[in-house]
Amino acid sequence: GAAMVYGSASRVDVLKAAGVETARAVVVSNPVLIEKMAICVAVRKLNPRVAIIATAANGAERACLEAFGATFVCDALDGLTDSVMRSIRQTLSTTRSVASNVVGLTSTMCFFQAIP
DSSP states (O other), X not given: OOOEEESOTTOHHHHHHTTGGGOSEXXXXXXXXXXXXXXXXXXXXXXXXXXXXXXXXXXHHHHHHHHTTOSEEEETTSSHHHHHHHHHHHHTOSSSOGGGTEEEEOSSSEEEXXXX
């Protein structure tokens, strides 16, 4: 199975342990805007080229997340799964496994580590 990393997703040491430095994409789906913004900033510092895919509850959140480094912003209330998967497929347009290239940040306390 996949390894789990526990800790604040806005902390550099935790993001490094999750493999963000070599990830091709990061999915940020935390429900709290200020935490999503902090995660985007921390991820972008570690990996300037990574695609950050985030969820937003409204247009104002979308604008904030884009300003804080999100590459793609999906509507959290409308077809979230389809939007996220479409963004991931667009980002990873190679034959490599999605699981080996994506770190999913599902909350500030726990997130999935990509399998190398």
